[in-house]
Amino acid sequence: MNGNFARLVESGITDCGSCPIQRRAVCAYCQSAELLLLEQMKSYKTYRAGEVITWAGDDQLYVATVVTGVASLSQTLEDGRRQMVGLLLPSDFVGRPGRETALFDVEAATEVVLCRFERKPFEKLLAEVPRLGERMLEMALDELDAAREWMLLLGRKTAREKIASLLSILASRESILLEQAPSDGVSFDLRLTREAMADYLGLTLETVSRQINALKRDGVIELTGKRHVKVADFARLLSETGDDSDGGMVI
Amino acid sequence: MNGNFARLVESGITDCGSCPIQRRAVCAYCQSAELLLLEQMKSYKTYRAGEVITWAGDDQLYVATVVTGVASLSQTLEDGRRQMVGLLLPSDFVGRPGRETALFDVEAATEVVLCRFERKPFEKLLAEVPRLGERMLEMALDELDAAREWMLLLGRKTAREKIASLLSILASRESILLEQAPSDGVSFDLRLTREAMADYLGLTLETVSRQINALKRDGVIELTGKRHVKVADFARLLSETGDDSDGGMVI
DNA sequence: CCCTTTTGTTGATACAGATCAAAGATACAA
DNA sequence: TTGTATCTTTGATCTGTATCAACAAAAGGG
Structure with a gap:
């Protein structure tokens, strides 16, 4: 869902510390900052297909990267009409630093493994490690471009x-x-x-x-x-x- | 179009150096980094209603903030179907640091005044001034949330x-x-x-x-x-x- | 002021995609 | 193996919005 992924592959990054993602499907984060700092913080969690990872309105305790599987980001109108607003594939980021509660529902479409970081320490690291912030900005801008392409699809195709x-x-x-x-x-x-x-x-x-x-x-x-x-x-x-x-x- | 604007107003920021935006409609950038550095870089330009500011595919020489007026960000399919993907109101950011060519058309919907920065020096400043990068990240994430809300509107309303x-x-x-x-x-x-x-x-x-x-x-x-x-x-x-x-x- | 252009309204009709309904596949559990 | 739930296909019909067409109202320019 974002150009970041293509760029990562082009750049030849091939593994990710102790991360179980193998070869190409690399985690965008471990490579981006002081690897060791993120290494210490991260924890893996597996979700069953169909399981809800967070509901909109929940406290956002973690941010994460998708390691394997497909997760979806979606929103619902009061009468139940539903719109997915993001498809999260391996290497995509989940969650929003700087926001206390989640705005969207995140669900595991297939079995999903997330590489999670507690949000608060992650935010602290974000403030301390410029390289991580740059990476986040680049990814957010890529996702914004992708979201806008999707708006064209939804509105006119x-x-x-x-x-x-x-x-x-x-x-x-x-x-x-x-x-x-x-x-x-x-x-x-x-x-x-x-x-x-x-x-x-x-x-x-x-x-x-x-x-x-x-x-x-x-x-x-x-x-x-x-x-x-x-x-x-x-x-x-x-x-x-x-x-x-x-x-x-x-x- | 983004929560950043509300936050700026809440935070009580009331002016912006020599920027002609008065009182509430403040520029998001001047406040965010070393004011003097941005002061030296900025230049104002006025566009007539209907004028195209950049076409998709053009070299991106500038990034900017909307000072007054309304600009639109839009995209076109090969047969001419058109979708606006952003409405740019005073204090909103225009352009994408880190990208050589523009992805979307930017047009002045009314007469528009932009506060422009040459992209290259702006990117350099972005790398040097952490506070500016944080600000940009915050804004990009807010716009991403807004874009996703808009996807719900386009897809299901x-x-x-x-x-x-x-x-x-x-x-x-x-x-x-x-x-x-x-x-x-x-x-x-x-x-x-x-x-x-x-x-x-x-x-x-x-x-x-x-x-x-x-x-x-x-x-x-x-x-x-x-x-x-x-x-x-x-x-x-x-x-x-x-x-x-x-x-x-x-x- | 009139003339032209742009912008907005309103009506008639067409059609893409929604909705309703039912029946096949497929997967999975007992 | 059969039973049950989930997913997918297919058909019939309905409807919200697009499309086509005409006119009305503003806006702008000489």
Whole structure:
């Protein structure tokens, strides 16, 4: 969900102290500040799929980095309409330093491992270690750009374009992990239910199902089972997103 | 558009060196770092209503703060569909340190005065003055929260709720400026065309027009002329936004 | 002042996607 | 293995908003 991830991979960072994330899927934080200080502070916690990590309004005791799995950040209107506002993949940051209570619900979409830091000491470290602050700023700005791209999607794209955009993001993120150019063909597991995708895209799950099958029927993607997607012609998928050909989405 | 503004006002900051912004509408930056350093760097520039400040893809030579007027941040799909992704009001920041080219179009919606800093020296200052970096991080995180609230609006709210949300944001921002509780009744000039509102809300201008007049007909707002809005019962307006009663939008 | 342009309103109609409903798949537990 | 819950697909229908079209009202410029 942010350019930071691509940059990390480009920079060749390959491991993260005692962190269990292996090779490419590195933690953005351990590399950014005095490694030892963060080493001492961190603790790992595993959440089951479907488990709520924090509710909006809860005290924010921790900030964290996603180590493995997929977590979602979402919001609900009074009558229950739900909108996901962030998809948190490995290396993404969870939580907001400087805020006492959480604004959004964070849930484990799959089994999730977080590398957690108590918020207060983390904030202290943030004030003391300039490099960490720089890193946080860079990430926050990247996420802001990504959020704005998502606003374009939510406000102006058709259902088909929305699905194509989501799949192209997941595909390119997967290909970064595998160090392949997406144009060579990517295949990946869609670790989200139709409902989760709908919540992310501002659609209903029925529309998501119909449009995924339409893209399959039109040969834009291949499906094996319900959850495994193969993109043979990545440029074709991109052309379905509605985006300007230059630039493209921030991933 | 961000909580930073409310915080600034709460903190009682009342002027900004030689900056022409008077009293409440303070510049977020001059207060944040070594005032003198920024004083030397800054230059003011006025843009006419409708003028493009930067196109997406342009070299980013400056970053800036809005002094007066309203600017918009927007994005366009290949076929011309347009989505505004930020409304920049006095004290809001424009531009992205650390990025060579702009990602979004920035336009003056009304006549706009910017307080500009050349990007390169600003970035250098950012690296040298921790207080400035902290400020930037805080603002970026606030804007990120605001962008996410907007994603909920774009993805899940009805046209009527969208209009009510926009009006309630403008009303509360206005009441902060005037140091009045919005519950006492606010009135303000809508300095946006129906089309600009539509681009912000992910609607067409016809729908915006119809829904504004529906809110007027239902007594939620009063209109004098096309552009002046009075909100007698702010709670009533809030109840039309669809938001959970606690919390509310980040402004 | 008139003329032109921009902005806003209103009506008729079309359609994308929501909603309602039901039936297949798939996974998982006993 | 069967039973149960969850996830997904598919169909029929409805509806909110877009689209198309025309006109009204302001705004700006000579």
